[in-house]
Amino acid sequence: MRPKLTAISKTDPGTRKTILEINKLRKVFSVNGSFLTVLDCIDFSVKSGEMICILGRSGCGKSTLLKMLAGFLTPSSGEILLNGKPVSDPGTDRCVVFQEDTLFPWLTVQENIAFGLRGRNKDKKGIRKEVDRFLALVGLTEFRDYLPREISGGMKQRVALARVLILKPQILFMDEPFASLDAQTREEMQNLLLSLWEKLSHTIIFVTHDVNEAITLSDRILVMSKNPGRIREDIHVNLARPRKLEKEEFIFFSRKLYEHLCD
Amino acid sequence: MTKRENNLIRNPVFPPRRGTFRAWGRSGQTKLTLLPWLIPALFLSAWIAASETGLIPTYLLPHPLEVGRAGYNYIFGKVGDASFAGRFLGDASASLIRVGTGFGVAVIFGIPLGILSGRLSVVQRLMGTTVNALRAVPGISWLPLALVWFGIGMKTTVFLVALAAFFPIYLNAAAGARQINPLLLQAGAMMGVKRLRGTFAILLPGSMPHMMTGLRLGLGIAWAYLVLGELTGVPNGLGAVIMDARMLGRIDIIVVGIIIIAIMGRLGDQLLTISLRFCFKSARRTS
Known part of the structure; x- marks a missing residue:
């Protein structure tokens, strides 16, 4: 079968179908007898063909969230629905690109x-x-x-x-996949990912701590806060593609986002 | 003088000299084909020198030429020409069958149990104490018991060989299975790998370097225990020859036996490595 060459992102986001739904997701780890709430009240949904970045500082639970979505960890409560069906085990419909080799x-x-x-x-x-x-x-x-x-x-x-x-896969998870690469290679990989996304129109959830990476790639950015990890903001990125780091609007957006992340 | 020139004078860059000794680590280009023979050659020259000068009396260690003649007779002589003449083929094949069987039994038990105890903590809890306790018992203490159980001959020898070879094979397989990067298993699971394929496509290749070490150690020990098992009065086998020679005071044949076991052990190790590399990608590419 030939790959679909039409870029799905050109269609109106409103008409696309919801593929992933996360309701009241919560994860509690028990550490030496005491309980630590890592993630709390995670609620969001993903539409087919969307590229979403989950942006947060280290330790905010973004990797834990991704592991639960992929089925490597079971949530303490709440539900993850892929096309209306609950997710339990890892499977080929939800694939992961890990940070490590x-x-x-x-x-x-x-x-x-x-x-x-x-x-x-x-x-x-x-x-x-x-x-x-x-x-x-x-x-x-x-x-x-x-x-x-x-x-x-x-x-x-x-x-x-x-x-x-x-x-x-129905949906692709990427856990800081380019974090350990040098700056030039990272940019190259981001461009590759974007061109593949255009060609194959996958749904992608991309975890990162890099503000610029999030803006370069995504349609939507979910900003996470720490202790316990929650989704603080759901920002639509309405900049025109291709997004260039040195454009004024990019810099403006980046600065605004950075402030959100820090306070 | 510029800074660079100054620096060059203080730390001059020499081109690599040709023919220098670069054997540390794995050197791909340098050919050191003769190097492995250096120690045997030194050993042999010392032996010759000691014999020629009469430093060592012949009743303790015969002249190398004499040992060579005895060896030639033992291997190529006609049966009945002299004592020990022509026995080699029968002895070597008997010993090989014993080593092979014992080693095979050790592999059949050692690899699966090792992999299981490396992955499942229940099996590890179950086996760990027993294995480590039994491992501490020297093989020779099993000998009387084995003689009572199995009598003199094939069964006792195979039992001793299998028992001794089991431990390194088991322990290394367990270590190999334990050290596998859990992310590899997660990656497999996300690519739709179920348990059976995961075992053969991820677990075994991932443990291969350790398993290979265990198998090689096991095979080496198998030879050691072969001789022990054969010292008890079996009619044929390389260990039996050494024992017979001692009874008859034939030091030359003892030395011949030792050298033949050394050579067969070395060849066996090489054959094991080569055949593992031939059969398994993981052995070829990761160890």
Whole structure:
């Protein structure tokens, strides 16, 4: 199947269907007998094709939130509904790109990308074709036979992106995926992500602590506060794309957001 | 003088000299094919020197040439020409079968139990104390018991070999399974990997470097316990030859036996490594 090449973001956000609904989500950890409320009263919903950034300082529980959405952690109370059905276990409909390197070190780039497909009953030719397509999409065709330890950090994250995109998840979670990259590579990866998003029109939830990254990428920014983690603000980013760091409106937006984050 | 020149004089940059000794760590380019033979060669020369000068009397250690002749006879001689002549093939195959069987039994129990106890704390709790207690018992103390249980011969030897090889295999498999990055397992789960595929596609390859260490240690120990098991009066086998030779005062044959076991042990280790690398991507690429 050919990828959809129309950018879904051009349609009116109001008419898109809600894909993910989070109601009264709460997470309490027990530490040495005392209870610590990490997340409280998390309520939001995500529409199909949206790119949402969850922005917060370290320790505000944004990674915990993402782990619950992905199904790695169970919430203490509240519910997560994907297309109306409650989420319990991890699954291929909700994929994660982690901050750390989580490629399988004994598989080459293309074997890593094919890993998820090989679990499904698919013929070898079909898998090969899909892998070729996604290798090209992330620009790693020449590096297909390299091992993870032989490629750079940015390339590893490209592989991590390709190996989940190939599974066509309903929603993609990204947990500070570019945080450990250098500034230039990070910008490159942001552009790659945006172009993939245009081509494949995924729904993406992107966790970051970087204000500029949030503005560059997202339609909507959920600002989180600490102790306990709550969603303090739900900001729509109505800047025109492509968003350039040096534009005046960008700087203005960034400064405003930064103030929100700090007080 | 510019700052850079000044600096260059104080810390001159020499081009790397060719032919320097660069064997520390893994050097891919430098060829050191002869290096492994250095210690055996030194050993042999010292032995020759000691024998030629009469420093060591022949009844303690025969001349290398004599040992070589005995070895040649033992391996290539015709049965019946002399004592020990031509026994090699029978002894070596008997010993190999014992080592192979014992090692195989150790692998069959050690790897699955090790992986299980590395991943499941219940199994770890269940096995840990017992394994560590039994591990402390020297193999030789099992010998009398094994003789009573299994009699002299194949069964006793295999029992000792399997018991001894089990511990390093089990412990390293457990360590390998325990140290796997939990994020790899999470990544697998999110890509739709269920338990069975997760075991074979993530758990085993992820533990491979440790497992390989355990298998190699286990095989080495298997040879040690083979000789112990064969010292008890079995008719054939490399250990039996050494024991027979001691009875007959044939020091040369004892030395031949020792050298053959050393060579077979080394080859066995190499064969194990090569076949693991041949069979498993993870062994090829991560260890």
